[in-house]
Each structure stands twice: as structure tokens, then as C-alpha cells.
Amino acid sequence: MIKLISNITYLHLKKIERCRLLIEVRWHGRGGQGVVTSSELLALAAIYEGKYVYHAPEFGPERRGAPVRAYTRIDNEPIEQHFGIYEPDIVVVIDPTLQTEVDYILSGLKKNGMLILNADEPYEKVIEKAKMNDIRVWYVNAYDIAMDIFGRPFYNTPMLGALVKASNIVNLESVNRAIEEKFKGRGKEIIQKNIQAVELANKEVKQYES
Amino acid sequence: MSCKSNRNGERRMSVKSRRIGLNGDTAVAYAAKQANVDVISAYPITPQTIMVEKLAEYVNNGELDAVFIPVESEHTALSAAVGASLAGARVFTATASQGLALMYEILWIAAGLRTTVVMALGNRAFSPNINIHCSHDDLYAVRDTGWIELIAENVQEAYDLTLQAFKISEDKKVLFPSTISLDGFILTHSLEALYVIDDAYVENFLPPKDPVYPIDPNNPITYGPLDLQDYYIEHKKLQDYHFENSYPRILEIFQEYSEFTGRTYKPIKTYGLDDAEVAIMILGSSAGTARFVAKKLREKGQKVGVISLTLYRPFPVDKIKEATKGLKALAIMDRSLSFGSPGAQLYMDVASALVNEREKPLLFNVIYGLGGRDLTPDQVEYVFKKAQEYAKEGEVKELKLWVGVRE
Amino acid sequence: MSELKSIKTLKDIPRKEQFAPGHRLCAGCGIPQLVRFTLKAVPDPKIVVNATSCLEVASTIFPYTAWKIPWIHNAFENSAATASGIEAAFRALEKKKGIKKPKIIVFAGDGGTFDIGMQALSGALERGHDFIYICYDNEAYMNTGIQRSGATPKGAATTTSPAGRVIPGKQERKKDLIGIAIAHGIRYAATMNPAYPVDMYNKIVKAASIKGPVVLHYFTPCPTGWYFDPSLSIEVARLAVQTRLWPLYEYEDGKYKINIMVRRPKPIEDYFKLQRRFAHLLRPENKWLLDDIKKDIEENWKRLLRLAGIEA
Ligand SMILES: Cc1ncc(C[n+]2csc(CCOP(=O)(O)OP(=O)(O)O)c2C)c(N)n1
Ligand code: SF4
Ligand SMILES: [Mg+2]
Numbered sequence: 001m002i003k004l005i006s007n008i009t010y011l012h013l014k015k016i017e018r019c020r021l022l023i024e025v026r027w028h029g030r031g032g033q034g035v036v037t038s039s040e041l042l043a044l045a046a047i048y049e050g051k052y053v054y055h056a057p058e059f060g061p062e063r064r065g066a067p068v069r070a071y072t073r074i075d076n077e078p079i080e081q082h083f084g085i086y087e088p089d090i091v092v093v094i095d096p097t098l099q100t101e102v103d104y105i106l107s108g109l110k111k112n113g114m115l116i117l118n119a120d121e122p123y124e125k126v127i128e129k130a131k132m133n134d135i136r137v138w139y140v141n142a143y144d145i146a147m148d149i150f151g152r153p154f155y156n157t158p159m160l161g162a163l164v165k166a167s168n169i170v171n172l173e174s175v176n177r178a179i180e181e182k183f184k185g186r187g188k189e190i191i192q193k194n195i196q197a198v199e200l201a202n203k204e205v206k207q208y209e210s
Numbered sequence: 211m212s213c214k215s216n217r218n219g220e221r222r223m224s225v226k227s228r229r230i231g232l233n234g235d236t237a238v239a240y241a242a243k244q245a246n247v248d249v250i251s252a253y254p255i256t257p258q259t260i261m262v263e264k265l266a267e268y269v270n271n272g273e274l275d276a277v278f279i280p281v282e283s284e285h286t287a288l289s290a291a292v293g294a295s296l297a298g299a300r301v302f303t304a305t306a307s308q309g310l311a312l313m314y315e316i317l318w319i320a321a322g323l324r325t326t327v328v329m330a331l332g333n334r335a336f337s338p339n340i341n342i343h344c345s346h347d348d349l350y351a352v353r354d355t356g357w358i359e360l361i362a363e364n365v366q367e368a369y370d371l372t373l374q375a376f377k378i379s380e381d382k383k384v385l386f387p388s389t390i391s392l393d394g395f396i397l398t399h400s401l402e403a404l405y406v407i408d409d410a411y412v413e414n415f416l417p418p419k420d421p422v423y424p425i426d427p428n429n430p431i432t433y434g435p436l437d438l439q440d441y442y443i444e445h446k447k448l449q450d451y452h453f454e455n456s457y458p459r460i461l462e463i464f465q466e467y468s469e470f471t472g473r474t475y476k477p478i479k480t481y482g483l484d485d486a487e488v489a490i491m492i493l494g495s496s497a498g499t500a501r502f503v504a505k506k507l508r509e510k511g512q513k514v515g516v517i518s519l520t521l522y523r524p525f526p527v528d529k530i531k532e533a534t535k536g537l538k539a540l541a542i543m544d545r546s547l548s549f550g551s552p553g554a555q556l557y558m559d560v561a562s563a564l565v566n567e568r569e570k571p572l573l574f575n576v577i578y579g580l581g582g583r584d585l586t587p588d589q590v591e592y593v594f595k596k597a598q599e600y601a602k603e604g605e606v607k608e609l610k611l612w613v614g615v616r617e
Numbered sequence: 618m619s620e621l622k623s624i625k626t627l628k629d630i631p632r633k634e635q636f637a638p639g640h641r642l643c644a645g646c647g648i649p650q651l652v653r654f655t656l657k658a659v660p661d662p663k664i665v666v667n668a669t670s671c672l673e674v675a676s677t678i679f680p681y682t683a684w685k686i687p688w689i690h691n692a693f694e695n696s697a698a699t700a701s702g703i704e705a706a707f708r709a710l711e712k713k714k715g716i717k718k719p720k721i722i723v724f725a726g727d728g729g730t731f732d733i734g735m736q737a738l739s740g741a742l743e744r745g746h747d748f749i750y751i752c753y754d755n756e757a758y759m760n761t762g763i764q765r766s767g768a769t770p771k772g773a774a775t776t777t778s779p780a781g782r783v784i785p786g787k788q789e790r791k792k793d794l795i796g797i798a799i800a801h802g803i804r805y806a807a808t809m810n811p812a813y814p815v816d817m818y819n820k821i822v823k824a825a826s827i828k829g830p831v832v833l834h835y836f837t838p839c840p841t842g843w844y845f846d847p848s849l850s851i852e853v854a855r856l857a858v859q860t861r862l863w864p865l866y867e868y869e870d871g872k873y874k875i876n877i878m879v880r881r882p883k884p885i886e887d888y889f890k891l892q893r894r895f896a897h898l899l900r901p902e903n904k905w906l907l908d909d910i911k912k913d914i915e916e917n918w919k920r921l922l923r924l925a926g927i928e929a
Contacts, residue, residue: 253733254758254761254762254764254777255761256761256762259761259762259764259776262764262777263762263764263776263777263779266776266777266778266779267776267779267781269781269784270778270779270780270781270782270783270784270785271779271781271782271783272781272782272783278777280765280777280778282731282732282733282735282766282767283694283732283733284733308669308692308693312694337692339679340669340673340674340690
């Protein structure tokens with residue numbers, strides 16, 4: 001018997017026998033912030049754990065600064081479906097200014113889904129709307145983390161660290177391995193800083209409790 | 211997670227492989243590198259560009275010992291590829307849409323001169339208006355020109371088919387150029403898990419090219435002479451005969467590769483056809499989406515199936531006849547248009563393949579996905595519903611159906 | 618705005634804009650200045666033909682357009698051919714129906730000019746169509762993600778001429794576009810640079826006053842493809858002139874004139890170190906290439922002095 005788990009609450013159960021796990025993640029950010037890289041790193045980490053993935057950047061004629069999205073689909077079985085993700089289980093907003101675009105970021109997010117924000121304090125309207133759909137909100141101040149570690153607002157790896165903590169889709173070790181693979185041409189320091197950013201955000205991310 | 215599934219996995223594999231994540235373009239470039247190509251002659255065009263960039267990187271870093279010709283246009287890209295191939299080199303090029311259209315003149319020449327060029331197509335819509343996303347205009351534009359056409363459904367297939375394309379093209383019973391199509395963005399820019407063969411094993415399947423009548427000062431040959439009323443038609447008949455005869459050899463190479471890797475390659479893929487009453491026929495990445503929907507409908511007891519093509523030219527007529535037997539209605543889905551024709555390209559292909567069959571399904575044509583419009587499960591479901599309706603009524607109400615279009 | 622007028626200072630530039638803001642060209646991009654100046658300097662009526670390029674995709678994303686004058690995009694390689702057709706049609710219509718022939722301006726990138734469009738350009742110049750051809754040169758195919766072109770300078774890293782371990786960036790020189798254009802026997806050709814706006818504006822005015830084909834070659838700083846901070850665009854552009862890498866000169870009816878005489882050139886390293894595409898040239902193992910580039914710059918400058926009849 002194959003059981004379809006689309007309800008995010010099951011994600012916390014580490015051992016699920018004979019499961020079919022299909023998780024769909026949508027990433028929001030702005031051009032140049034590494035939204036696509038976040039999604040790709042998550043996909044690579046999942047591959048290292050023997051899972052199947054479909055990571056798709058969204059492409060338009062947008063340039064630097066325009067809102068962009070990326071999608072990750074993860075499953076324990078080969079993924080055949082090649083259509084877009086319209087009803088994600090998880091939405092990660094890596095750009096802090098986008099959390100005020102409430103309808104845009106919450107669009108299609110499943111009931112019981114999860115929203116992960118880059119924020120010191122989540123925007124109240126987001127919380128309000130999320131509550132109505134039983135969406136759990138997690139948040140982390142990735143700006144501070146990025147400024148501490150990189151001295152520049154690089155949000156992608158901290159937000160990935162936050163996602164891992166909140167959802168448990170993949171292990172931290174796999175994420176770190178993905179970072180090593182992806183940035184191998186860019187030097188040891190870059191790799192270490194990114195791993196540090198992932199781990200720090202992983203520790204600091206909190207679930208919003210009202 | 212304890213529930214790993216290795217369906218695409220290592221069964222019967224006689225090679226060592228690694229499981230990695232790549233996007234479609236990089237997977238193709240990686241295969242071309244493993245094929246140890248001698249010459250790359252290509253011009254950037256989205257969504258194929260990553261391939262060219264990757265190959266330039268391999269060459270400039272000394273990871274691939276090949277000459278990269280940074281040509282100034284696609285016309286030159288293919289013209290140079292023809293020259294290099296005739297000189298005996300293993301040649302790779304890639305293009306899409308406008309670039310393919312600019313190559314059109316040379317497509318015929320590359321085939322007629324029996325070159326073994328391998329070309330990847332990151333499928334993209336034709337202008338106007340300019341659009342960088344997926345349509346199958348370019349892959350259909352190749353259909354008459356004498357190229358072998360392979361179509362990938364996912365990144366794994368893009369990689370596998372590239373390796374097979376070199377083997378097929380250079381085979382002495384084939385000697386025609388090949389294209390590998392992968393849907394623009396949906397596959398070219400999307401990352402999936404795939405198995406790549408360890409370098410050491412690639413040569414077992416694909417030894418260095420052994421050119422037939424290469425340019426050789428010691429054995430002077432005239433290539434592409436003036437050929438008038440007294441001979442041209444015989445030469446074309448011969449080319450046609452050879453092209454048709456490449457078909458059984460392609461099937462053998464598919465078989466060989468399947469045994470080599472444990473991943474099955476056949477000219478067509480079928481799903482649910484044992485008992486299906488209606489089916490969808492479709493190309494490229496959407497085949498998986500169609501199967502995804504078919505699976506759900508079958509769970510509800512609906513007898514639906516899916517047919518998709520890995521080999522588009524030569525057109526696998528026998529397999530299509532076989533697969534469509536017993537179907538009551540077949541929706542043929544085209545991601546392209548053929549203005550003023552009885553239907554779009556795949557529809558016309560299938561209709562003429564079946565024309566003399568005594569028993570055949572009702573056929574209708576569905577136009578979808580032009581310029582990258584997403585083919586969603588509800589669109590597919592709608593097509594199945596229409597097919598069931600036509601099957602029940604024994605009549606096709608609307609021969610050309612559009613899905614996913616705003617009114 | 619229908620008179621041709623050269624200017625003395627920037628203040629003399631007409632205010633009216635025919636290229637609307639809100640397009641998606643990057644911050645710090647050199648293209649908008651070219652387009653705005655050209656539309657101001659060339660009197661109405663006029664038509665723009667645009668090759669596939671950054672400018673084309675960033676200014677016309679349906680349902681928007683930045684163009685307040687007629688604009689046509691046909692394909693990548695054929696903008697000069699498209700312009701030929703338009704010009705010929707207006708010649709016929711002018712004669713038969715008295716329709717006034719507009720000025721026809723082509724904007725094409727370096728890829729659309731030096732490479733894929735060279736054949737169409739050559740044909741149009743040889744046939745002598747009355748049009749202004751402007752190549753905006755950001756020294757690579759930027760729209761498709763920074764691939765090398767025949768205009769990419771020696772040494773530059775692009776995605777198809779990466780600074781590899783074995784081959785450090787592009788190994789070939791930039792083509793001499795102005796030389797090629799002049800060889801067709803056209804009357805006027807010039808180079809332009811956004812750091813010298815008055816010179817640039819007046820060259821466009823001059824081009825518009827000439828009947829027959831003219832070619833203008835514009836230096837387009839590109840922060841995205843050259844990897845520098847967008848606030849440095851004009852600085853980078855000025856250094857290109859001040860290092861003698863991008864001489865500002867014009868050719869008119871057989872005579873060459875150097876418009877900006879660079880007596881004491883700045884070291885080319887000043888220009889290179891601002892842009893990541895050249896970073897590898899400053900590494901010791903690539904000194905041979907840097908020296909080679911310096912030699913090219915020197916030779917080219919001397920060549921121009923000779924052409925302009927100036928003793929070195
Ligand atoms: C026949 C053809 N080949 C390739 C392309 C893809 N393409 C579109 S724009 C472009 C590069 C343009 O470079 P350039 O002319 O320098 O303009 P820029 O993008 O730098 O502004 C390419 C390769 C195309 N549209 N048509
Ligand atoms: S990529 Fe370069 S040329 Fe293109 S719009 Fe951006 S800055 Fe301008
Ligand atoms: Mg350019």
C-alpha cells in the first residue's frame with residue numbers, strides 16, 4: 001500500500017514505512033538573490049538521500065531586482081509530472097521585502113502548509129491570513145545572519161537552513177554536501193561561510209506562536 | 211527515509227554509474243564530453259546555451275580535448291559541422307527555434323552528404339512574436355530533412371539519447387545525422403537526478419568514430435557534385451532507402467544500450483494500452499504528465515492509456531499501428547501548428563500511418579502548450595474526457611481542440 | 618524637434634523623450650543613453666529597426682512598450698536587411714504617393730552586427746540604403762547570458778570564452794567594425810562613448826544629416842556582463858577612452874579625425890581592475906596575454922594617428 005502524504009504535518013515523522021512522500025516547495029525572492037540556487041541546493045541534497053527531484057527555475061525576461069520564483073518537487077519515487085507547482089506544501093520567501101505581498105506569496109499554499117519568512121518579526125497581515133488556512137509560519141532574521149557571515153545580504157543559504165529545520169525534508173549533512181558540490185570552484189571560504197549560514201539559520205529559525 | 215525506490219535503478223546494469231543531479235542542457239553537454247567529441251561548432255541561443263557554455267568550459271579547462279569553433283551564426287555552425295564531420299571528426303552542435311530555422315538550408319545538406327553530426331535541440335517556439343519557451347516547431351521543422359530524431363522525456367533520457375545518437379549516426383548501416391530534442395526550460399533548465407556512466411565504460415558502448423569515406427588527399431572524392439535530371443532522383447531514392455533501413459539498426463542500438471545500462475529504450479513508450487479504450491499520444495516532457503493523469507483515472511477504473519515517442523524520425527509506423535489496435539479514440543497532442551494543414555504535424559504523421567488499417571481509432575488533434583504554456587493535469591483530464599465522449603458517440607465532434615487557452 | 622542641431626553643452630539637449638522609462642534594461646546599462654540621445658538628435662519622422670538583443674527584449678515585453686515611435690523587430694541577423702526593405706518601400710511610396718520618407722535607424726548589438734548580422738549589414742551598405750546603423754557594443758551576447766562575440770576584446774572572459782586553466786579568456790582580437798564599414802565606401806562612420814555625451818550627440822546629428830548609409834559604433838558599459846558596480850558605468854566608459862582602448866574618432870568623406878586626443882594614456886590595468894571579466898589578466902601567469910593586449914592597443918592607436926595624418 002502506498003500512502004500519499006501531502007499533509008505537511010507528517011514531515012516531522014522521521015521514519016515512515018513504505019511511504020510516498022511528495023513535497024512541493026515554492027521559493028520567492030528577487031533576481032540576483034540566489035532564489036534558483038536555494039532550490040537547486042535543496043534538490044541536490046534530496047538526490048544525495050536517494051530521492052527524486054524536479055527543480056525548475058521560473059524564467060521570464062525579468063532582470064535584476066524583479067521578483068522571481070523557483071520550484072522544487074521531491075519524491076521517493078521517480079517524478080514523471082513536468083507541470084508547474086501551483087499548490088505548494090511549503091513556501092519560502094527569501095527576500096524580506098516580499099512578505100508584505102501577502103496574496104502573492106500565499107497563493108495556492110496548501111491548507112496545513114508551511115510558510116518560511118526572512119523576517120525579524122513576521123508581518124501581521126501574513127500571520128492573519130496564514131492562520132485562516134492553518135498554515136504554520138516560521139521565521140528567521142536571515143538579514144542579520146547574512147550580514148554577520150558574508151557582510152552582504154545573501155539570503156539563499158540561510159533560508160535553506162531554516163527550511164531544513166522547519167520541515168526536515170532533508171538532512172543538514174546533505175545540504176552541506178550540496179553546498180560543497182555547488183560552490184567547489186569558488187574556494188574553501190565561500191563553502192565554509194555558506195555552511196555556517198545554513199547552520200546558524202537552522203538554529204535560529206522559530207515557529208511563530210501567537 | 212527508509213522507503214527508497216530504485217525503479218530507474220541498477221537492474222541488469224553491466225556498467226558502473228553515478229547518480230547525480232544535472233539540468234537537461236548540462237546532461238547533454240556532459241554526454242558529448244564523454245563521447246569525446248573532436249569538434250564543437252555551435253552558436254548560443256536560449257534555451258540551449260548552457261550546453262555551448264559548458265562545452266567551452268570543458269575545452270578551456272583542458273577537460274575535453276576538442277576544438278571549439280565560436281561561430282558567428284547557426285548557418286555557419288552547421289556548415290562548419292558538416293565540413294568537420296566529412297573530415298572524419300566526431301561533431302556536436304546544438305540549437306533551437308530561430309537558430310534551427312537559420313540552419314534549414316544546411317539541414318538537408320548535412321543529411322544528404324551523410325554526415326554524422328549530432329545536434330541537440332532545446333525545443334523553443336518560432337518567432338513572431340519572439341518567445342524563448344517550449345513549442346515543438348523546431349523539432350517538426352527537421353522532420354522532412356533526413357535526420358534521425360530522438361526525443362527525451364526527462365533529463366536521464368536527454369543524457370542517454372545523446373550517447374546513443376553518436377552511436378546511431380556513426381553506425382555504418384545508418385550514417386545520418388541525429389537530433390536529440392529536449393523541451394526548452396522544462397528540461398533544459400530543470401534539474402533532475404540521473405545516472406551517468408563512468409567515463410571508463412563509455413568507450414565500450416561508443417568507440418571512437420570510424421569514418422566512412424572521410425576527406426582524404428590520398429583517396430580524393432567529390433562530395434556534393436552537380437546532380438541533374440539524369441541522376442538526382444536515383445540518389446534521392448537511395449537516400450530514402452537507406453534512411454528507412456536505418457530503422458531496424460536504431461532498434462538494435464536501443465536494445466544494446468538498454469542491456470548496457472539497464473534502462474529500457476524503445477521507439478515508443480506505452481502506458482495502460484493493454485485494456486485502454488482511449489489514449490493520448492504526446493511528445494517530450496508532457497508524456498509524464500499525461501501518464502500521471504492516466505494513472506489517477508485508471509485508479510478510478512477508467513480505461514485510458516498514453517503513447518509517447520522516443521524516436522520521431524524514422525517514424526515508427528509499425529509500432530504505432532500495433533499500439534493503437536483496439537483503441538476507440540486517440541487524441542494526438544501537438545505542441546505546434548501547421549497552418550492550413552489537415553492537422554498539426556504529429557496528427558498528420560499518425561493519420562497517414564494508420565490510413566490503410568482496417569480497424570483504427572477515431573483520431574483528433576489537440577493543440578497545447580505553445581510558447582511554454584504549462585500543460586496541467588486538468589487539461590489532460592479534459593482531453594481524456596473528450597476522447598471518451600467521441601469514443602462513446604462513435605464520432606469526432608471537433609477535430610482540432612485547443613487546451614490551456616484563455617477565451 | 619524636427620530640426621537637426623548640434624550642441625555645445627549637455628544643457629542644449631532637447632527635453633522631449635521618445636523612449637519611455639520603465640523598461641527592463643539593467644541599472645547602470647549604457648543603452649538607454651544611446652537610445653534617448655538618438656531619438657532626440659534624429660528629427661521626426663523616424664522609424665527604429667531593432668535586432669534581437671537586450672534592448673529589444675527589455676523594451677517591449679508585451680503588453681508594454683517603451684517606444685513612442687514606430688519600432689520593428691524582425692529577427693536577430695537581419696536588421697540591416699529589414700531596414701533596406703523599409704527604406705526601399707518608402708522610396709517607392711515617396712515617388713508614387715508623396716509619402717515623406719522617414720529616417721530609418723537600426724539598433725543592433727555587437728552580436729547582431731559583428732557576427733550573425735555582418736552579411737546583411739554588408740549588403741545594405743553596399744546597396745547604399747539611406748539609413749543610420751548604430752551598433753551598441755557591450756562586447757558580448759548579453760541577452761543570452763554573456764557569450765563571446767567578434768567584438769569581445771582579447772583577454773575578456775565570457776561564458777563561451779571562460780578564463781580556463783588552459784585557455785584564459787578570449788584569444789582573438791576585436792574586429793575593426795569601422796574599418797569594415799568604411800571599406801564599403803560609405804560617407805560617414807564614427808565611434809561613440811557615453812562618457813563623452815556632447816561628442817556623441819553631435820555625431821548622431823551629423824549621421825542624420827547625411828544621405829546614404831552611415832555606421833556608428835557605440836561603447837556600451839554593461840555592469841551585468843562585465844561584472845562591475847552599476848554606479849561605475851561612466852567611469853568605466855571614460856577609462857576605456859583614457860587608456861586608448863576605445864579611441865573616439867570619426868571618418869567623413871575620406872578624412873579621419875581623432876575627436877578625443879589622449880596624450881597621456883592611463884594604464885590599462887586601471888580599466889581592467891574594475892571589471893571581473895578581466896580579473897585573470899592581472900594574475901602573474903597571464904602576464905604574456907596582458908602584454909600582448911598592451912601591444913595591440915599601442916598599434917591601434919598609432920594606426921589611427923597615421924590615418925588622421927598626425928605624427929606620433
Ligand atoms: C538566429 C538566431 N540565433 C540565435 C538567437 C539567440 N540570441 C538572441 S539575442 C542573442 C545575442 C545578442 O547579442 P548582441 O547582438 O551583442 O546584443 P546584446 O544582447 O548584447 O544586447 C542571441 C544569441 C536568435 N534570436 N536568433
Ligand atoms: S545585460 Fe548589460 S547591456 Fe544588457 S541590459 Fe543589462 S547592462 Fe545593459
Ligand atoms: Mg552585445
